[in-house]
Amino acid sequence: MAEARRVNRMWRNMNAKIAAVPMILTTLVVFVGGTAWTVVYSFTDSKLLPRERWVGFDQYERLWSNSRWLTSIENLMIYGVLSLVFTITIGFLLAVAMDQKIRFEDTFRTIMLYPFALSFIVTGLVWQWILNPEFGIQHIVRGLGWESFTFNPLNNPDLVLYGLLIAGLWQGTGFVMCLMLAGLRGIDEDIWKAARVDGIPTWKTYVQIILPMMRPVFITTLVIVAAGIIKLYDLVVAQTSGGPGNASQVPAMYVYDYMFQAQNLGQGFAASTMMLLTVLIVLIPWAYLEFGGRKHG
Amino acid sequence: MADAALNAPARSMTEARGTKPKRALSGRNIMIYGTLIMFSLYYLLPLWVMVMTSLKGMPEIRMGNIFSPPVEITFEPWVKAWSQACTGLNCDGLSRGFWNSVQILIPSVILSIVVASVNGYALTFWKFKGSDIFFTILIFGAFIPYQVMLYPIVILLREMGLYGSLWGLVLVHTIFGMPILTLLFRNYFSTIPEELFKAARVDGAGFWAIYAKILMPMSLPIFVVAIILQVTGIWNDFLFGVVYTRPEMYPMTVQLNNIVNSVQGVKEYNVNMAATLLTGLVPLFIYFISGKLFVRGIAAGAVKG
Numbered sequence: 001m002a003e004a005r006r007v008n009r010m011w012r013n014m015n016a017k018i019a020a021v022p023m024i025l026t027t028l029v030v031f032v033g034g035t036a037w038t039v040v041y042s043f044t045d046s047k048l049l050p051r052e053r054w055v056g057f058d059q060y061e062r063l064w065s066n067s068r069w070l071t072s073i074e075n076l077m078i079y080g081v082l083s084l085v086f087t088i089t090i091g092f093l094l095a096v097a098m099d100q101k102i103r104f105e106d107t108f109r110t111i112m113l114y115p116f117a118l119s120f121i122v123t124g125l126v127w128q129w130i131l132n133p134e135f136g137i138q139h140i141v142r143g144l145g146w147e148s149f150t151f152n153p154l155n156n157p158d159l160v161l162y163g164l165l166i167a168g169l170w171q172g173t174g175f176v177m178c179l180m181l182a183g184l185r186g187i188d189e190d191i192w193k194a195a196r197v198d199g200i201p202t203w204k205t206y207v208q209i210i211l212p213m214m215r216p217v218f219i220t221t222l223v224i225v226a227a228g229i230i231k232l233y234d235l236v237v238a239q240t241s242g243g244p245g246n247a248s249q250v251p252a253m254y255v256y257d258y259m260f261q262a263q264n265l266g267q268g269f270a271a272s273t274m275m276l277l278t279v280l281i282v283l284i285p286w287a288y289l290e291f292g293g294r295k296h297g
Numbered sequence: 298m299a300d301a302a303l304n305a306p307a308r309s310m311t312e313a314r315g316t317k318p319k320r321a322l323s324g325r326n327i328m329i330y331g332t333l334i335m336f337s338l339y340y341l342l343p344l345w346v347m348v349m350t351s352l353k354g355m356p357e358i359r360m361g362n363i364f365s366p367p368v369e370i371t372f373e374p375w376v377k378a379w380s381q382a383c384t385g386l387n388c389d390g391l392s393r394g395f396w397n398s399v400q401i402l403i404p405s406v407i408l409s410i411v412v413a414s415v416n417g418y419a420l421t422f423w424k425f426k427g428s429d430i431f432f433t434i435l436i437f438g439a440f441i442p443y444q445v446m447l448y449p450i451v452i453l454l455r456e457m458g459l460y461g462s463l464w465g466l467v468l469v470h471t472i473f474g475m476p477i478l479t480l481l482f483r484n485y486f487s488t489i490p491e492e493l494f495k496a497a498r499v500d501g502a503g504f505w506a507i508y509a510k511i512l513m514p515m516s517l518p519i520f521v522v523a524i525i526l527q528v529t530g531i532w533n534d535f536l537f538g539v540v541y542t543r544p545e546m547y548p549m550t551v552q553l554n555n556i557v558n559s560v561q562g563v564k565e566y567n568v569n570m571a572a573t574l575l576t577g578l579v580p581l582f583i584y585f586i587s588g589k590l591f592v593r594g595i596a597a598g599a600v601k602g
Binding site: 013015016017019020022023024026027028029030031033035037038039049052090093094098099102108109110112113114115116117118119120121122123125126127128129130132135136139140143165170174175178179182211223227230231233234237238241246251252255256259260265268269271273274275276277283289 | 325329332333336337338340341342343344346347352358362363364389412414415416418419423425428431434435437438440441442443444445446447448452453461471472474475479484503504505524529532533534535536540553554557560566569570573576577580581583584585588591592596
């Protein structure tokens with residue numbers, strides 16, 4: 001009887017373990033194994049197929065002396081900083097506006113969030129059309145009588161990143177607004193009451209009390225938005241294809257082109273390893289704050 | 298506290314007189330609604346332009362203004378985008394991409410949700426040695442750039458004979474959907490009282506019986522959230538579609554991009570916008586019918602529950 005129960009229990013645990021096999025395989029083989037594989041093979045001169053001819057840091061030297069890669073990194077940094085600043089500022093301001101017990105809150109939310117349901121491909125193509133110099137905004141303003149008006153960011157290497165930014169903000173700010181609004185709603189009503197009782201003006205309450213209290217929400221949002229920016233790919237493919245020239249190239253595009261088009265796997269691996277490194281630079285301080293801090297607190 | 302309670306009525310009595318607060322309120326309202334309406338225009342503009350452009354003929358587009366409504370409404374661009382637009386040598390329109398996406402979507406959504414919900418269940422009620430470590434790796438995996446894992450997965454799929462096939466892509470969607478969905482299910486299941494689970498075990502129910510008969514019926518809302526998340530996510534995917542399938546199996550997003558950004562032929566902007574709108578219709582439909590559940594889905598991974 002006792003024997004049978006033990007066997008039975010083992011069998012039950014077996015079931016749980018069998019059920020966890022897909023997760024174990026995904027984490028160990030794909031996430032850990034795949035990442036390690038790519039890092040290791042970034043030290044080879046793999047071309048069309050991966051091969052074990054070790055070349056040390058050659059791929060990385062080539063990478064960092066490639067002007068297209070340097071442009072990609074520069075673009076990502078400019079786009080990333082601007083995008084972070086604007087998404088978080090606009091997201092927070094809209095959330096504050098939405099939190100004033102306004103009418104039609106659901107309607108406004110629906111309008112602000114629907115772009116987030118659309119793909120970056122759709123986003124990129126629509127804004128490519130709106131920014132089209134012959135038909136879009138430039139054409140219309142010129143038609144109103146301002147003949148010399150120029151607004152053609154997608155064909156101007158100096159402005160193309162702002163063209164992407166307009167589209168990226170359109171797609172993503174609603175989402176950040178929702179996160180921020182959830183954060184604002186999570187703040188205890190008593191704090192507002194106390195601030196009102198003390199006669200602190202609303203704006204001052206936001207700046208001095210609510211903002212510091214929302215720190216965890218800001219950090220989480222920052223990490224999510226930053227991780228998304230590093231992956232930036234579809235939007236650029238659809239809106240500018242990396243052009244004009246190489247002016248709007250991004251690292252993810254470089255990786256794809258070297259891996260699947262130029263048949264230079266080693267370069268692709270080195271570039272993707274650099275992307276991983278960038279993510280770790282963002283992620284490790286956050287993980288430390290989030291999980292390391294909680295143990296002590 | 299007592300101090301505050303004493304102060305409060307005194308303040309409200311002095312402030313209750315006069316019209317000042319009301320005027321301040323309306324100024325404040327103008328600012329709030331002004332901001333919201335201005336931003337709403339920014340968000341609505343592309344949708345408006347897409348719809349208007351897709352209903353005009355090319356001559357009208359060349360002469361007119363992209364914001365103005367069509368003088369003469371035509372549905373021809375929609376028909377053309379759906380059944381005649383060309384990618385490469387194929388001229389059977391976006392319908393091909395649509396059906397490809399449907400074929401990819403259904404098994405991917407089902408498989409990824411089944412796997413992730415079982416993960417969440419095992420991680421909540423059937424913890425085994427090291428299960429939390431796997432969960433941590435899984436969550437970190439959500440942040441690893443896909444580009445790092447693209448090629449190793451090509452090798453894995455090739456070894457399994459799935460590279461370039463529908464099922465290969467389904468597997469990829471299951472893998473990359475796993476972190477967020479497992480988190481979603483684990484967070485939800487951990488709110489279910491453990492006594493319920495223990496009682497079922499005492500009654501002799503096993504791993505799968507508890508999952509299917511007790512947990513699943515109790516957790517329908519979270520399954521709906523997961524479906525919303527996965528349908529929009531997988532439908533909107535571009536990178537995996539382009540890497541792991543052959544051109545004849547390309548999902549709608551990839552085919553759309555190939556149609557619109559093709560360098561051959563005369564650009565038909567109305568057809569392009571109809572095609573873009575067609576591709577966006579599925580996620581938009583999900584978005585409008587799901588309402589607040591959509592918000593819950595996207596916030597689930599971000600704000601800790």
